[in-house]
Amino acid sequence: MEKITLDAMRNFILDNELTDTVAISLHPDSFDSVVMDYLDTNGNQIERPFEILGIEILQDESGNVPVNKYNVLDAVK
Structure with a gap:
């Protein structure tokens, strides 16, 4: 399985x-x-919540998301 990178995240968001x-x-x-990757690209600055192309990126704390897999969740606004 291919490693998830900042570019891969952007492509996944756009492709889908x-x-x-x-x-x-x-x-x-x-x-x-x-x-x-984000910190390297943006001069060690990161916004909270962490977003890429307006999509919030979260760290799984349930143990249900495998390494190098995306889990798309419905966002509650």
Whole structure:
């Protein structure tokens, strides 16, 4: 399975035409990897909540999301 990167996240969001009605949950290792890519790209600055292209990115704390897999959740607004 291919490692999830910042570019892969952007492509996934665009390819699936995701909107702000969803959020994406990632395994903690994948989340950390994406955050590190984001920090490198944005000069060690990160916004809270953490979003990519307007989609909130969350760290899975349930243990249900495998490494390098995306879990798309309905966002509650």
